[in-house]
Amino acid sequence: MSVELRLIPCLSDNYAVLLHDPTTETTALIDAPEVAPILAALERENWTLTHILVTHHHTDHIAGVEALKERYGATVVAPRAERDTIPGVDVTVVDGDPVAVGSLVGRVLETPGHTKGHIGFLFEEARLLFAGDTLFVLGCGRPFECDPPVLWESLLRLRALPDDIAVYCGHEYTLSNARFALSVDPDNEALKAKAVEVEALVAAGKPTLPTTIGAEKATNPFLRADDPELAARLGLADAEPGAVFTELRSLKSSFKG
Numbered sequence: 335m336s337v338e339l340r341l342i343p344c345l346s347d348n349y350a351v352l353l354h355d356p357t358t359e360t361t362a363l364i365d366a367p368e369v370a371p372i373l374a375a376l377e378r379e380n381w382t383l384t385h386i387l388v389t390h391h392h393t394d395h396i397a398g399v400e401a402l403k404e405r406y407g408a409t410v411v412a413p414r415a416e417r418d419t420i421p422g423v424d425v426t427v428v429d430g431d432p433v434a435v436g437s438l439v440g441r442v443l444e445t446p447g448h449t450k451g452h453i454g455f456l457f458e459e460a461r462l463l464f465a466g467d468t469l470f471v472l473g474c475g476r477p478f479e480c481d482p483p484v485l486w487e488s489l490l491r492l493r494a495l496p497d498d499i500a501v502y503c504g505h506e507y508t509l510s511n512a513r514f515a516l517s518v519d520p521d522n523e524a525l526k527a528k529a530v531e532v533e534a535l536v537a538a539g540k541p542t543l544p545t546t547i548g549a550e551k552a553t554n555p556f557l558r559a560d561d562p563e564l565a566a567r568l569g570l571a572d573a574e575p576g577a578v579f580t581e582l583r584s585l586k587s588s589f590k591g
Contacts, residue, residue, distance in 0.1 A: 416449065
């Protein structure tokens, strides 16, 4: 399948992504943190924005929606549960709904936790997942609007996807995430190798995205709250995975590394 992607740094640490189907000249934007860099990318590629796919309602993901919709007449697709907090919504979607970008057809995955109505967009044939702020490289979002075990269940859903699915997320948090992951999982050889790679990418001013589901399964502690060895290292040998995840998320929120 022919698909073109452009990863666009926005604000201080956000990412937007352009997904382009050259067959139909259809172009979708996943989240709209900031207008200027997105416009610059569209003009550089000579692409016309036809869709804006929104993962959740936080300002750093929707600030550019209205201006971009006004300029291009793009169709705004957003989670039904958050339609009242996202501007310019044309189409609301729920779990399992199809989302077409030209000849590319994906589906919605509801992944609550970071926000109550958070969604991701999975394009299985193209092997792409746009995870928003649910799953990061070596990390996960903060559970702002739900209890942590709700986010854990959403991460389990993503963990069950095929290993070769490429994952694009909403922020460049990987260096901090790597340092935290090493603090709770210091003997993980795959993680140690990944941390070296991340340090080099960041030092070179390059993005650490995309990752893959397989890579995250091997290195991301937040996907392994049901691993007995990790639980034991946290002093939670007999705890339920939801409790282990809650402890991990609390430790990360206060981590200073």
